[in-house]
Structure formats: C-alpha cells, structure tokens
Amino acid sequence: MPELPEVETIAADLRPQLVGRTITRCELSFPTIVRHPEPEEFIDAVVDHRIESVGRRGKYILIGLGNSLLLVVHLGMTGQLRIVDEVTPLEKHTHAVFFLDDGRQLRYRDPRRFGRLLLGTEQALLSSKKMPRLGPEPIDPDFAADELYRRLRKRKTSLKALLLDQTAIAGVGNIYADESLHRARLRPDRVAGSLSKKSAQRLHESLRESLQTAIVNRGSSVDTYRDAWGEMGGQQEKLLVYGRAGEPCFTCGRPLSAIRIAGRTTVFCRRCQR
DNA sequence: TTAAATTCCTGTAAGC
C-alpha cells in the first residue's frame, strides 16, 4: 500500500511530467471518488488550468494549479496515478482521467476505492475537515528526535498505533511502522509514553532510515503499488519483518510473530524487540 | 482529549 516512500516516488515521477502542462479535459467515470467539492464543480475548477507544482504531504499528493487551488490525491490502499499516452488501453477501475495539452493523460485507478480526490486551497480543505491536521514530516531534516519524544510522551496508546496516527507523524503506514520498530528493537505493543529519551532517539533514527531506504528503492510493491510508469518498486524484497510472519528473523533466526494492534496485522521478533 | 471499534471496498487465497 502506498505510504510515504511510495507517494514520494510517485510525486517525484510526476513532477517533471506534469509541471507546465495544462489540463484540457477531465472525465470522472466514478464521481464519488471526488470527495470535495461536487464533481461538476471539481471538473470546472480543474480544466484549463496549468499545473504549477507537484508535491507531497504525508500520504497526500498535492498538485498545485494556476488558479492557486490544490488538486489533492490520496491513494488509499490500491490507488494508482499514471502518466500514459492516449493509445494506452483504459484499465479496469480507472475512475478519473485528466487530459493534458501534450496529448498524454494522467489516470487515477483504484480497485478498492479507498482513495479520494479533493480540490481546494489547503486552508479550505483543513477547515472543512476534508484533510486532517497532519503531524510533522518524519524525513524532514528539521524533524528532531526531541520532537518525536515530545509526541510520544503522555500517550497511553501503543507505539504501533501512534506511528499509524497521521496527526502524530505524517506518512507512516503498516509497512514502515513495523519496519522501524524492528530496526529500533522496540515491541510494537509497548505503551508509547513509557519510552525513555534514548529509546525515542533510536526510534527516530530507525524511522528515518526505514523511510529513506525505501525511497531510494522506489517503494514497496507488496500489494498493487506501482509507480507513475506502472513499474514495481524494489523495497518489498528488502523488508525485514512486514509480510514475513512465521519466517526467521534475519538477526536471531527465531520465527517472527504476528499479532493484531489497532486493527492491523503487526509482525515483530519477540527476541529482538523488547 | 484520547483511544478503540466500526465501516467502507474488491481482489486474492484458503478451505471445504
């Protein structure tokens, strides 16, 4: 599923292709994928505007338009954004097509339809509660270990649940929560507020390493994730624990355990993570 | 305010 590294990869792929292009037409074959504003208004506000920027915030892709509105894309579980030429056959579950002035198309496809499209100013989307108030970017150079420690303190929930909380830290999902907890040698069910400053520093470092490594490898194609060209990432072959329940821990050889935390399958090593 | 449970959705894989 697309988390920070996957969304970062797609945004970086899209940027040089989209910036400077103008959207000449927009077709929605499944309008309810647009959560704000009404589909008709959405199309009106998108068409005939130049794309000025492509960015990322948490798991959101932010496409800045000439009318100073943001086209916001959240890929959910199975969402895909792709640049294709017009002769590429339309794939099943393609819910939106943006026609570009160079003849190519930006297509949004999402079999499970957990994703969504939004349009508006950042302020408007925040105040209308269409977008949550996201926590800091974990890979931001300014995101210090101390900041993470402050966000863990006094929290009675598990480390795993906290890492998944987008208002605490932006962009971490099930894959990289498990990966960074393993790297930090911390039990996922440990109460977040019980961490020492030193352990929080270790988690901070592990979190950034997990995410940066995955970005270098263009993300994890564990499910349907593909980049903007439809290609798989490479990180799925390098994952330490995610999806490896029952298989031996790379450090100690003991079979990895799977438990359920916050409704999510959580894989960890009972020996290495205490 | 915080935390946990529930819901949305379809492809896939396991089980009978």
Added chain:
DNA sequence: TGCTTACAGGAATTTA
C-alpha cells in the same frame, strides 16, 4: 473444480 468465506488495511466516523 467451484463455491464460500476470511482477510488485506487507510482513515473517516462512531462510541466510550
């Protein structure tokens, strides 16, 4: 082989 069922999970929403 073919059908049914369980499972995967991000985040909005609901409940406590």
